[in-house]
Amino acid sequence: MMYNFNEIEAKWQKYWAENKTFQADNHSTKPKYYVLDMFPYPSGAGLHVGHPLGYIASDIYARYKRHKGFNVLHPQGYDSFGLPAEQYAIQTGQHPAVTTESNIKTYRRQLDQMGFSFDWSREVRTSSPDYYKWTQWIFIQLFNSWYDNSSNKAQSIETLETLFSTQGNATVDAVCDEGIEAFKAEEWNAFSSERQQQILLQYRLTYLAETEVNWCPELGTVLANDEIVNGVSERGGYPVIRKKMTQWSMRISAYAERLLQGLNTIDWTDALKESQRNWIGKSVGASVVFNLKEHASTIEVFTTRPDTIYGVSFMTLAPEHELVNQITTPAQKSAVDAYVLATAKRSERDRMADVKTISGVFTGAYAEHPLTKKPVPVWVGDYVLAGYGTGAVMSVPCGDQRDYDFAKHFNIEIPNIFEGVDISEEAYTDKAKAIIANSDFLNGLEYKDASKKAIETLEAKQHGLGKTNYRLRDAVFSRQRYWGEPFPVYYVNGLPQMIAAEHLPISLPEVEKYLPTEEGEPPLGRADVWAWDTTLNSVVANSQIDHQTIFPLELNTMPGWAGSSWYFNRYMDAHNSNEFASSKALNYWKEVDLYIGGSEHATGHLLYARFWQKFLFDLGVVPVDEFAKKLINQGMILGTSAFVGRVEGTNTFMSVDQITTESIQWIHADVSFVNASDELDIEAFKSWREEFKNAEFISDSEGLFKVKREVEKMSKSKYNVVNPDAICEQYGADSLRLYEMFLGPLEQYKPWNTSGITGVHNFLKKLWKLYISQEGLKITEMEPSKEDLKTLHKTIKKVTEDIENFSFNTSVSTFMIAVNELTAQGCVSKEILEPLLVLIAPYAPHIAEELWAQLGHSESITTAEFPEFDASHLVESTKAYPISFNGKMRFTIELSLDLSKEDIETAVMGDEKTLVQLDGRVPKKVIVVPGKIVNIVG
Numbered sequence: 001m002m003y004n005f006n007e008i009e010a011k012w013q014k015y016w017a018e019n020k021t022f023q024a025d026n027h028s029t030k031p032k033y034y035v036l037d038m039f040p041y042p043s044g045a046g047l048h049v050g051h052p053l054g055y056i057a058s059d060i061y062a063r064y065k066r067h068k069g070f071n072v073l074h075p076q077g078y079d080s081f082g083l084p085a086e087q088y089a090i091q092t093g094q095h096p097a098v099t100t101e102s103n104i105k106t107y108r109r110q111l112d113q114m115g116f117s118f119d120w121s122r123e124v125r126t127s128s129p130d131y132y133k134w135t136q137w138i139f140i141q142l143f144n145s146w147y148d149n150s151s152n153k154a155q156s157i158e159t160l161e162t163l164f165s166t167q168g169n170a171t172v173d174a175v176c177d178e179g180i181e182a183f184k185a186e187e188w189n190a191f192s193s194e195r196q197q198q199i200l201l202q203y204r205l206t207y208l209a210e211t212e213v214n215w216c217p218e219l220g221t222v223l224a225n226d227e228i229v230n231g232v233s234e235r236g237g238y239p240v241i242r243k244k245m246t247q248w249s250m251r252i253s254a255y256a257e258r259l260l261q262g263l264n265t266i267d268w269t270d271a272l273k274e275s276q277r278n279w280i281g282k283s284v285g286a287s288v289v290f291n292l293k294e295h296a297s298t299i300e301v302f303t304t305r306p307d308t309i310y311g312v313s314f315m316t317l318a319p320e321h322e323l324v325n326q327i328t329t330p331a332q333k334s335a336v337d338a339y340v341l342a343t344a345k346r347s348e349r350d351r352m353a354d355v356k357t358i359s360g361v362f363t364g365a366y367a368e369h370p371l372t373k374k375p376v377p378v379w380v381g382d383y384v385l386a387g388y389g390t391g392a393v394m395s396v397p398c399g400d401q402r403d404y405d406f407a408k409h410f411n412i413e414i415p416n417i418f419e420g421v422d423i424s425e426e427a428y429t430d431k432a433k434a435i436i437a438n439s440d441f442l443n444g445l446e447y448k449d450a451s452k453k454a455i456e457t458l459e460a461k462q463h464g465l466g467k468t469n470y471r472l473r474d475a476v477f478s479r480q481r482y483w484g485e486p487f488p489v490y491y492v493n494g495l496p497q498m499i500a501a502e503h504l505p506i507s508l509p510e511v512e513k514y515l516p517t518e519e520g521e522p523p524l525g526r527a528d529v530w531a532w533d534t535t536l537n538s539v540v541a542n543s544q545i546d547h548q549t550i551f552p553l554e555l556n557t558m559p560g561w562a563g564s565s566w567y568f569n570r571y572m573d574a575h576n577s578n579e580f581a582s583s584k585a586l587n588y589w590k591e592v593d594l595y596i597g598g599s600e601h602a603t604g605h606l607l608y609a610r611f612w613q614k615f616l617f618d619l620g621v622v623p624v625d626e627f628a629k630k631l632i633n634q635g636m637i638l639g640t641s642a643f644v645g646r647v648e649g650t651n652t653f654m655s656v657d658q659i660t661t662e663s664i665q666w667i668h669a670d671v672s673f674v675n676a677s678d679e680l681d682i683e684a685f686k687s688w689r690e691e692f693k694n695a696e697f698i699s700d701s702e703g704l705f706k707v708k709r710e711v712e713k714m715s716k717s718k719y720n721v722v723n724p725d726a727i728c729e730q731y732g733a734d735s736l737r738l739y740e741m742f743l744g745p746l747e748q749y750k751p752w753n754t755s756g757i758t759g760v761h762n763f764l765k766k767l768w769k770l771y772i773s774q775e776g777l778k779i780t781e782m783e784p785s786k787e788d789l790k791t792l793h794k795t796i797k798k799v800t801e802d803i804e805n806f807s808f809n810t811s812v813s814t815f816m817i818a819v820n821e822l823t824a825q826g827c828v829s830k831e832i833l834e835p836l837l838v839l840i841a842p843y844a845p846h847i848a849e850e851l852w853a854q855l856g857h858s859e860s861i862t863t864a865e866f867p868e869f870d871a872s873h874l875v876e877s878t879k880a881y882p883i884s885f886n887g888k889m890r891f892t893i894e895l896s897l898d899l900s901k902e903d904i905e906t907a908v909m910g911d912e913k914t915l916v917q918l919d920g921r922v923p924k925k926v927i928v929v930p931g932k933i934v935n936i937v938g
Contacts, residue, residue: 001773001774001776003764003768003769003772005734005764005846006729006732008847008849009115009728009732009734009846011850012115012845012846012849012850013112013113013115016860017112017120019860020121021117021860022072022074022117022118022119023119024071024074024075024119026572026584026585026588026589028071030069030070030071031071032070032071032073032588032589032593033062033065033070033071033072033073033593034073034589034590034591034592034593034594035058035061035062035072035073035592035593035594035596036058036074036075036594036595036596036628037054037058037076037595037596037597038595038596038597038598038605039078039079039124039564040078040079040107041078041084042103042104042107043084043103044084044102044103045721046103046106046107046110046723046725047110047111047724048716048721048723048724049637049714049722049723049724049727049752050636050637050638050752051724052114052724052736052740053634053635053636053740053746054597054746055111055596056116056737056741057632057634057741057806057808058594059074059115059116059117059737060842060843061594061806061842063117063841063842063845064803064866066117067838067841068865068866069865073119073122073571073572073589074117074118074119075118075124075574076118076119076123077122077123077125077567077571078123078125078126078127079126079560079564080100080104080126080127081127081484081485081563082483082560083235083483083560085099085483086481086482086514087219087235087236089482089514090513090514090515093513096127096483104125110724113724113725113728114724114728114733114736114737115734115737115845117845121574122574122575124567126562126564126567127483127563129505130505130575131563132485132486132505132562132563133504133505134566134570134580135562135566136485136486136487136488136504136506138566138580138612139487139488139558139562140498140499141615141619142205142206142250142615143157143204143205143207143496144156144157144204144498145157145205145615145619146159146160146174146175146176146203146204146205147174147175147205147251147254147255148173148174149174149175152258153618154205154254154615154618154619155618157200160172160174160200161196161200164183164185164188165185167185168182168183168185168187169183170182174203175251175253175254176202177202177203177209180199180202183199197495198495205250206248206249206250206251207248207249207251208247208248208249209246209249210244210245210247211244211245211246211247211249212242212243212320212386213247214228214242215240215242215245216238216239216240217238217239217241218233218238218239219235219236219238220481220515220522220523221479221480222245222478222479223240224475224476228240230350231345231347231350240347241344241345242320242345242346242348243344244320245478247477247478248476248477248478248487248556249474249476250474250477250608251474252472252473252475252607252611253472253473253474255611256282256470258614259276259280259472259607259611259614260276260280262614262625262626263276263277265626266626266628266631267629267630267631269631269632269633269747271599272602272631275599275603276602276606276607279471279472279602279603279607280470280472281388281470281471281472282469282470282471283302283468283471284304284467284469285304285305285451285466285467285468285469286303286306286451286454286455286458286464286466287301287302287390287464287466287467288300288301288370288394288458288463289370289462289463289464290315290367290368290369291367291370292367292378293365293366293375294365295326295327297323299317299323299367299378299392300392301389301390301392301393301394302389302467302469303393303394305396305399305451306451306454306464307451307453308396308398308399309370309371309454311397311398312376312394312395312396313395313396313397313407313412313413313414314377314379314395314397314412314413315367315376315379315393316360316378316379316380316381316383316384316392316393316395316406317378317379317380317384317391318381318384318385318391319340319343319344319380319382319386320340320391321380321386324340324363324380327365327378328363328364328365329363329365331364332361332362332363332364335361335362339359339360339380340380346382348385348387351382351383354383358409359381359382360381360406360410361379361380362378362380362410363379365378366378370461370464371457371458371461371463377412379410379412381406383402387473388471388473389469397412397414398414475608477558477559477562478556478558478559479558479559479560480523480555480556481522481557482511482514482522482523482524482557483557484558484559484560485557485558485562485563486508486524486554486557487557487558488504489554490534490551490552490553490554491552491554492547492551493547497551499532499537500537503537503538506539506553507539508557509524509527509529509530509539511523511524511526512526513526521555524554524555524556524557525555527542528541528542528543529541530552531550531551531552532551532553533549534549534550535550539553561604561605561608564605565605565609565611565612566609566612566613568592568595569586569613569616569622573585580616586622586623587623590623591624591626591628592627592628593630594629594630594631594632595628595630595631596631596632596633596634597631597633597634598633598636599633609627610627613625613626614626632746634746634747635744635745635746635748635749635750636713636714636749637740637743637749637750638711638713638714638750638751638752639671639711639712639714639715639718639721639722640710640711640720640751641668641709641710641711641712641718641719641720642671642673642674642678642680642707642708642709643666643667643669643708643709643710644666644667644669644680644705645659645664645666645667645708646664646665646666647663647664647665648663648664648665649663650696651692651694652696652698653695653697653698654697655697655698655704655705655706656678656706656707657700657706658699666708668719668720669688669719670719671719671721671722672684673688674707676755677706678706678707678709679704679707680705680706680707682705711751714752722754724736727754727757731757731758731760731761732764732846733846734764734843734844734845735757735761737843738764738843738844739756739757741811741812741843742760742809742812742813743756745807746806746807746809760812763816763819764844766819766820766823767819767840767844767847769823770819770822770823770833771833771851771855772851772854777854777855778828779830779833779834779855780828780830782828782830783831784827784831784832785827785829787821787825788822788825788829789832790874791818791821791822791827792832792835792836792867792873793871793873793874794874795815795817795836795839796835796839796867796868797869797871798810798811798814799814799815800866800869802814803842808843811843812843815839818836830855833855834855835867837851837852837855838861838864838865838866838867839866839867841861841864845861848861877896877898878895878896878897879894879896880892880893880894881893881904881908881932881933881934882933882934883908883913883914883934883936884933884934884935884936885917885935885938886935886936886937886938887935890917893907893911893913893934895907895908897930899930901930904928904930905926905928905934908926908928908936909926914936917936923937923938924937925937
């Protein structure tokens, strides 16, 4: 019988689907284990071989846990809203739902052919109304909540209204907008309904506000910071500018401290947790207020070093700061306006990363130092960000590197405030900071004590107070796109109203085009049926809007991270039409036990998901406030790109070994045109693009044209993508699974090399031959030898340890060693080869299932218990003693480890090989070290 992997894999994939082998039960008596992958966005390009890496690892662990007796939930779905489908819709006019459905079919086929043990009965799609009904529901809960600092949790907005109506807002400790005016209970009760709603918007956990955003004109939408790379959109590479827009925002800042502290309770990678800590950016210091000269306004700054207050020699505002226009003098207006306009074209991420460029402009205005009352010039600089702190800094050139560089560049005074102290190029060092604290005012205190005293002094003069600040800013939650979750919001007199939960979902309407309107409204502005009838509680035609009972609906849609911030909970009860998920299901599964996904989501998806989980925990909807106990970031499988060298300014290409000029333009070639020897198929390359049709190719002396190879990220744009369909067809899914694990540790980056998969494929053929001969099954009931048992149990020990430690690459090596040893030993014992299959099954499930069936089992190998390690089989009972003569080893003798020194000497001296070596001589002495050596001294 041949190893027909294509037939075997198709057979068992069909079996698993028909028998619902991997469906998890919400009511099992087994212990539960929840294994989750970050669900994919179904792009039109389908999967390449880099995508399954994390899925294979999670599948191995899920299968292992089933063998260990756990009720395993291992679901899959699709993050199916997003820009690519919409961009394609704009270009072709095809509805994004059609494209998405087609892409999902491709993904599902590819995932199934790799043998993943997903519970497809729980599939979710974020673009399905049945799913986003509950995303809309969560949004409504956020709108109807505020954050109470005194209880350190979200509370119903009704409790806030009660507080306002009985005691006003003076004693309310809430996370809210800055600068809210104080009012008493009687004032609140006298306010109009509209005024009350406006005030409540300043407290709600999701709210409307004018916000500085990253606006991409080409895409017609706002982008998050993590969607921008080098100042352009990650999707499409289009320019991004800073712009003020009225947007929905999420008050994630309310959860900053809890998000920070929660990192101490979860088993996530240190690198990922550090990324989140840096993003949250907790700082303890003081808020300092500077009066403006000739202006009624003040400038508030936040500083972590209030002890440096005497070192302030200028102030810097972010270009977007609201005071810039107000305080700029007429003489400086044109320069300031030009600078602000130029800065708007740079993303915040670029500005944060750029530590070398020094740019700024003087406003012409002056502030007043809160303690010395000296004038302090006010500048504008793009190294200050509007969204961090107050958007203004007190600049201390003798205490901060960047302030020093800025002052030096613009020739701003760098005061030496202590006579006889040299403050020069090294003024920004910690030593200089300590010098600043060594003033009469701060009485020689250490900087922490000095900071405390400075805060007390500023508070006494009503120019500051101690404060904890976070870099984390509220998350913009609006996109000016079509293909996203509609907001369950309509507007009455410009104020947002929530649609009642019983009328959800509010589904996307049909539109003629997917572009913004000519008036600049989002694509939903093109919908003819997009108004809310408060009498019928349904969506009706826009023509019926009367602002009495029928009102306009929100035109923005939610961002991509909305649906991905809670999907792991929906899997627990995926088809519940009445609840977010039943409390019974939520309390059974609780949280994800193992989450595998990319580190690129550290400060996007993973931070937002933790925020929503904590909010839902506050509401009592979910039982835990961290959604994933353990998280592993898989590395990346890299592609080996092919580059052809073209002489610049010509259409002449040169083989890499013929290049003699530096004027070479390197062009990506599709890797399918290049063989294992790096030789280019010139005719295929010429037919690839019209521009290459008549190109000249200079080959080497043997007529071969060679390319340059480099390892890069596997990407369609780099033409280095390897399709898993072709690999599965040629080598089988089991080979692909084993090879991806064999490439190296899960967390590391590693290059793909298709030629390397043959070794793994040959191993599977050897495994097959261990069980099956040309005549059929070889396995017997024969008692296993000691060597057979030793091989099996050292394999059990190593594979169990590897899986528990997620060291899947070394398991593959262990399997290869075991099969080689058992083949050499001629093992045909069922007692050995049956448990060996269970060990291999998580890695190569198809061949394991087939051989398991050949052994006579009627149930899937998934139901088999994982073999238990028995250490007794690794305990050596004999020793191959090296026998030396005058210190030179001549041969070995196998002896029992139970023998005494005398018995060992007797056995060695009586051995025929010893007699030959002695040749009748009588040794002077025999040195015996039990368990080690025997040395005969002649």
